[in-house]
Amino acid sequence: xxxxxxxxxxxxxxxxxxxxxxxxxxxxxxxxxxxxxxxxxxxxxxxxxxxxxxxxxxxxxxxxxxxxxxxxxxxxxxxxxxxxxxxxxxxxxxxxxxxxxxxxxxxxxxxxxxxxxxxxxxxxxxxxxxxxxxxxxxxxxxxxxxxxxxxxxxxxxxxxxxxxxxxxxxxxxxxxxxxxxxxxxxxxxxxxxxxxxxxxxxxxxxxxxxxxxxxxxxxxxxxxxxxxxxxxxxxxxxxxxxxxxxxxxxxxxxxxxxxxxxxxxxxxxxxxxxxxxxxxxxxxxxxxxxxxxxxxxxxxxxxxxxxxxxxxxxxxxxxxxxxxxxxxxxxxxxxxxxxxxxxxxxxxxxxxxxxxxxxxxxxxxxxxxxxxxxxxxxxxxxxxxxxxxxxxxxxxxxxxxxxxxxxxxxxxxxxxxxxxxxxxxxxxxxxxxxxxxxxxxxxxxxxxxxxxxxxxxxxxxxxxxxxxxxxxxxxxxxxxxxxx
Numbered sequence: 355x356x357x358x359x360x361x362x363x364x365x366x367x368x369x370x371x372x373x374x375x376x377x378x379x380x381x382x383x384x385x386x387x388x389x390x391x392x393x394x395x396x397x398x399x400x401x402x403x404x405x406x407x408x409x410x411x412x413x414x415x416x417x418x419x420x421x422x423x424x425x426x427x428x429x430x431x432x433x434x435x436x437x438x439x440x441x442x443x444x445x446x447x448x449x450x451x452x453x454x455x456x457x458x459x460x461x462x463x464x465x466x467x468x469x470x471x472x473x474x475x476x477x478x479x480x481x482x483x484x485x486x487x488x489x490x491x492x493x494x495x496x497x498x499x500x501x502x503x504x505x506x507x508x509x510x511x512x513x514x515x516x517x518x519x520x521x522x523x524x525x526x527x528x529x530x531x532x533x534x535x536x537x538x539x540x541x542x543x544x545x546x547x548x549x550x551x552x553x554x555x556x557x558x559x560x561x562x563x564x565x566x567x568x569x570x571x572x573x574x575x576x577x578x579x580x581x582x583x584x585x586x587x588x589x590x591x592x593x594x595x596x597x598x599x600x601x602x603x604x605x606x607x608x609x610x611x612x613x614x615x616x617x618x619x620x621x622x623x624x625x626x627x628x629x630x631x632x633x634x635x636x637x638x639x640x641x642x643x644x645x646x647x648x649x650x651x652x653x654x655x656x657x658x659x660x661x662x663x664x665x666x667x668x669x670x671x672x673x674x675x676x677x678x679x680x681x682x683x684x685x686x687x688x689x690x691x692x693x694x695x696x697x698x699x700x701x702x703x704x705x706x707x708x709x710x711x712x713x714x715x716x717x718x719x720x721x722x723x724x725x726x727x728x729x730x731x732x733x734x735x736x737x738x739x740x741x742x743x744x745x746x747x748x749x750x751x752x753x754x755x756x757x758x759x760x761x762x763x764x765x766x767x768x769x770x771x772x773x774x775x776x777x778x779x780x781x782x783x784x785x786x787x788x789x790x791x792x793x794x795x796x797x798x799x800x801x802x803x804x805x806x807x808x809x810x811x812x813x814x815x816x817x818x819x820x821x822x823x824x825x826x827x828x829x830x831x832x833x834x835x836x837x838x
Contacts, residue, residue: 368551673798684826688713708746
């Protein structure tokens, strides 16, 4: 069953790691201990084998003095029996035990068969055969066998061999000897691991608890809370990202509130005018035909203004949501700018403002003609609005860094530096009045084309809008322009 809480999962993971580590350590220790015991036993057998052979030979040579032979043999085998519980026995030519010294007969090896060295091996007198076997009594032994004399010797010891053996612990005995100690050590380590794991889990999950409480506050509409960055780096990163997200959400909420207030204000003005004049016409307050005609014209104009504002709001919403499909094609930049200038030529003439277009003939944009016309219409309308009588507005297009660059420059009073970052905001109110939605729509259209739009103050006086758009790879037919 998987723990449900992060704290329990951390503690369980740490406990599992400790258990796995102890198990692996126990298995490794068991293998090393078993191998170490075997190697130690074999070294003991090798050290004992040489003096055992010499002892048997000495006993044979001292048969003329039985008393001396018996004393030497008993003293020799007593010393061997006291050194590592080593058993010694005599083997016949088939490797069967035929005799044991009295002092080592406790293992009862009589009749047990042991493999012998190969008699044909070089220097067989010095050869030993080592191995392990289980006796008929079920005892596990390590042994070393060898010949007492050369196999071809002509004496009483011809064909006689010997064996030295030492008992070894079985795997169960070895495991049983250290398992209790390993279990006690493992239990202590597991207890410490659980305590440490719970403390670490508590430290790791404490920031998440604060995140959960903050999320509840945000769901309730409180966007002012922030978390202190503390704890591990990963937790700090999560908290930092959450704080940044809350900053963005709070900024978005504030912008939305401002937008709703500004939109309400913009909508209220024409609605108030429409309602007032309609009420006056209904009450009969306006009786003069000229005044009645003027009231009808005002209601109609304000209705158109209101409809235009609503359409702009919907258009901006679709642009920001990526719901506007662009019909892209190569567009001759000079033709587009001259068309926009023609639309505003009468207005510029009435305001006594010079209007000029400067563009490279072979400069082709790649975009939606109608939407780009809307961009430069909004920019030119803004420029003419803030250019005084006798001023000039210039539309220019050229190439720069692999892009088409179009500028709209006026000779007005310019824009205060502190207002420049806010000019493209919806309904932004600066010293030059409200920007409405035109510039915001223009920026979104340019972004949809993969371009950028910037504003700064032109050298000397006035404002300059700079639009950067992608170039057409291969110039094509310029879209047909329908004159207004």
